[in-house]
Amino acid sequence: MEEFRRSTALPHLEGRRSCRDTPCYRPHAHDTFSIGVIDEGTSVLTGPPAGQILLRPGDVVTIPAGQVHACNPHEGRWRYQMIHMDQSWAAALTPGGADSHLFAGISVLRRPDLNRRAGALGEVIFADDSAERIEAAFTEALGALDAAEPEFLVGSSTDPELLDVLRPVLEHLRNDEVNPSLDELARLVGMSRFRLIRSMKRATGLSPLAWRQNVRIVRAEHMLRRGVPIVETAHALGFADQSHFHRVFRAHVAASPGVYRG
Structure with a gap:
């Protein structure tokens, strides 16, 4: 079961x-900045460099933009909610602002009242409430999340200094219509291909080609939300065919492009 809703x-x-x-x-x-709410079952959160964290029913997870992670069910049925939002908007509504622990890394919070507050955020989105009601609900919830002590806090997996060194590689991966070779990318920054892979994983949490795929899928989400047809989206992003696009999109979003587009 997958259900998506965007606020009008x-x-x-x-x-x-x-x-x-x-x-x-x-x-x-x-x-985006993301808030996850575990409603039922357990799941395993993997977020380099933290290893694995077992999430339980009632847990609330906050994930800053750009933080690599994966969450998958553990021993049976797993029911959850996710709320995605512009990070600068969320920071403006948070008492600690951009310096809050909510934006410093992945936070896992374990308090029933926080679960109820975070779950209510999904309700105002699915109800398509007014901007005033939504902002009031998010201001209250983000304030409570900001004030809470995390059960786990996973620091950011990015390395800003190394990202600057790798910027020519990132630009090439972001803009090239085809997958560039590792040797070609390594030459851009004077590294061996093996050092480039290690550096990319340390700087971004992903290998070069995995990072490129992630960028393409984020772009695809934006296009599909605007109503761009699936075939046109796949072609614009350089996928070999629609079938390949479906496979990669589902691996990142856990839903087909058609279900996501709505």
């Missing part, structure tokens, strides 16, 4: 309700 009043807000019993996500990152 605040289009950057997206809610998701999902139920899974098999592994569904590969490591990925969003360009």
Whole structure:
């Protein structure tokens, strides 16, 4: 079961309700700030460099933009909600602002009241409430999340200095219409291909080609939300065919492009 809803009043807000019993996500990152709510079952959160964290019913997980992670069901049915939003908007509503622990890394929070508050955020999105009601609900919830002590806090997996060194590689991966070779990418920054792979994983949490796929899928989400047809989206992003696009999209989003587009 997959259900997506976008706010009419605040289009950057997206809610998701999902139920899974098999592994569904590969490591990925969003360009949004995300709040996850575990409603039923257990799941395993993997977020380099932290290893694995077992999530339980009632847990609330906050994930900053750009933080690599994957979450998959553990021993049976797993029902959860996700709320995605513009990170600068979320920071403006948070008492700690951009310096809050919510934006410093993945936080796992274990308090029933926080679960109820976070779950209510999905309700106002699915109800398509007014901007005023939505902002009031998010201001209250983000304030409570900001004030809470995390059960786990996983620091950011990115390395800003190394990202600057790798910027020519990232630009090439972002803009090239075909997969560039590792040797070609390594020459751009004077590294061996093996050092490049290690450096990319340290800087971004992903290998070069995995990072490129993630960028393409984030772009695909934006296009599909705007109503761009699936075939046109796949072609614009350089996928060999629609079948290949479906496979890669599902591995990152755990839903088909058609279900996501709505």
